Amino acid sequence: MSAIKKGRGRPAIGETKKISVTTTADIWEKIDKQGLNRSQFFSKAAEFYLKNHDKAK
Template identity: 45%
Template sequence: MIELNENGFKVGVSNKDGQLGFLYSRGGLREGAGRKSIGATKKISLTLPDDIWEKLEKQGIEHRMSRSEVLRQILESYYSS
């Protein structure tokens, strides 16, 4: 059941594992909604010298990319050649 409360939110149970979903007055809980996956996510800890971290941060700011996006681009470039 989906109900609209006084704040304009919908609350309902999705089709997946009985999870609750909160939405604004538009849209709906549906399979396949949201950002599409680009691959498997694995958390790692990476130790680099401070100057390398600074270069990664600078590149991210210059290209409006997250640190993960910068590292992904570097790794994909290296392994695609």
Template identity: 45%
Template sequence: NGEEETNKTMEQLENEFVDLATKEGIAMETINKMLGQLYIPPYRYDTLPDHLKHSNSAKKENVGRPSIGVTKKVSITLPEDIWSKIKSDIKDKDLKSMSAYFRELALTHFKEEA
């Protein structure tokens, strides 16, 4: 999901920062303090330096889409002709993923039962 690439990029940026700061004569203790400020989680907002507290994004704890339920990984074996019909149905219903298809199928089924 690109996380490895992001981590590598972040590591490269951190290394470049340390190299530059060292060349500028900044003490390692100060460099470590500065790096520590980069990794402050949102729930530790009060530990941010004053010049960063103005940022609304620093206050956010919930990032991303809200959860709609519990994720369970499932593997289903079906004949190829059924998978073809499912793929066609996904296109017809303009759904974005296999997950969306099965979610809609399950929710519809259990609403009808209730």
């Protein structure tokens, strides 16, 4: 029998890194009003930034 177990839930879409972000309360409020959880917000923000500021172009 294989030692690999079938995972539960959604399949992973990438690698997870833990970060800590410090900003003002008003910025957190604006982030929280975007309709995304904070993880989704920062993932999308990183993708947007890298798409528009790619130094490898």
